[in-house]
Amino acid sequence: MATTHTLLSPAELNYLHTSLSLRPPIRSDGRLPTQFRPLTAETGILQGTNGSACVTFSDGAEAIVGVKAEIEKTPDAQSGDGDEKKKARGDWVEISVEIPSQRDDDAATVFLGEMLREALLGDGEFAKKLWINRRFHWRLHIDILLLSPPLSYPLPLLSLTTHLALLATRLPKLKSEGDEDPMFDDDWESSVFVYPREGASEGTRPPITLLVVTVGDNVIFDPSKEELAVAETALAVSVAEVRRERPRGGMEVDSKGRELKLLSIRTIDPRRG
Template sequence: MPSLVTSSLPFSPAELSFIHSSLTLLPPIRPDGRTSRQFRPLTAETGVLPAVNGSAHVGFEDGSEALVGIKAEVEKTKYSFSTSSNDSDSGHVNMGDAPNGKNMKGQQDWVSLSLDISGTRDDDPTLAFLSEMLREALVAGNVLPDRLVINSRWHWKLYVDILLLSQFSRSSLPLPLLSLTTHVALLSTRLPRLKSEEEEDPLFDDDWEASQFLYPRSQKASAEVATVKPPITLLTAQVGKNVIFDPSREELAVAESVIAVSIGPTTAKTPSPSGLSILAVRMIDSAARDTFPGVPRDSDSQPQGTQVEGVWSPPKGGIKRPFLKTIMSESLDVAAEIMRDLKGFAG
């Protein structure tokens, strides 16, 4: 995947060398003073849009902000999925009616996601890449689609509309902002309470106060709390031996590798202590590879291709597997902490 940020970054080789040297220290010194796992301060609010089932507005300290609206409508199920895991893996569809909605499996196309970024075309590859990455996390493991089942003949169709209110090229990649805004909006999403019986045509309570959250709030065990949380996608950057979470534009300009990690509730029989698992990992080409190298003062005496300390040189090669494993492990811890903190924003 090509770099998602502009290649003409306004940083000189001297600036790039200084930023890279600061970030390779142990612990790293980030340009804005954050720790390696610390996110930018944000403000979040829910219920900002009328006539929707859920909405959220999130803004970062650097001025970037996003708006998400979620609308749900009842749709008739054309066919039912087989409850057998083997049939599900092979793509087999059971055309028979399921005995009740509890045994139904959701379908991934029940979740529709659209992303709008000001100044970009609808067929822009960056837009398509970000949209699919966000939707991939929502439908992974079928956790969200399974929650949309009403009975064997009816289900909810969820429409997630995301609007980036700021230009992403002016700061950092918008992926963390878009993911966190979608997460908060899903936490605040309500569905009308069902009054009809299991296999009857759905009849709902008109009282909105009686509506139920798409992701229930009260749980008994801490492990269960994580299993009912919407997924999030974290953006990480490798600089030296350090893992930088929520990298800024300056940090992306010198990152040796940029990795997007989607994390959500686990579907394993033996869940982790946090109840979370890795849903997807995507590599993004670092903008640092498009920068120009610095020129040593004694360039004539240095062999061509030699790395000189203190002189900027674009990174080469990829990330090693042990370090990728470290990133995934740290991402699980950071995601669990973020989900606990964002719980208070949902109204």
């Protein structure tokens, strides 16, 4: 898979496995079992895109994502009844992943892209955001680039960078009505976010795919490449935050916190390939 092999001796692997099997586990970098690696993030870094982001992990792994949108005519548009947005299609989203020293059509790279796509379309709501009218829709191109060599399994880094890029993605404000040819406001300041900002109405946020491993009886989040080498099970878990509209007059203290929706779980073997 898209990762570097960890060159550890059998004695080192045994020591690491024993340390991670303790209660609580002792991680080589001192993190708690559910603690993630420190990171730095920046959005709006690429001109000529509708949204972009860059994320760098503390181990030096870095990724950049650019999102571009174009108008596309919806084939076989029908005059159907009911909620037309329900006819939104997942193929309106195109995801490409590029990893240093790997071909774009490499099986591991394609698999990473499909896992990201599966999570993004998992709630059935994202494609509806691209619906313009019965005759037209937006097509999104999400280009994902791992800037550094794959120091560990890159899925969490690519997912988080995509998450931030989508939060920063904006589309021109629609001025036309009904099924007319789309006309948009030329003022970019009036553009609208694909995912409305804080204080907006209900809806889901972009998904995040995390790596979770088990060693002995312990569950460990965001494993390092050394921890992956001794993991007994590795899962890619995709979740998204769901926002509920607050009742009129409701107070912040009435909220029970964030509600997370499980979108998908996949068993992976990052040591293969």
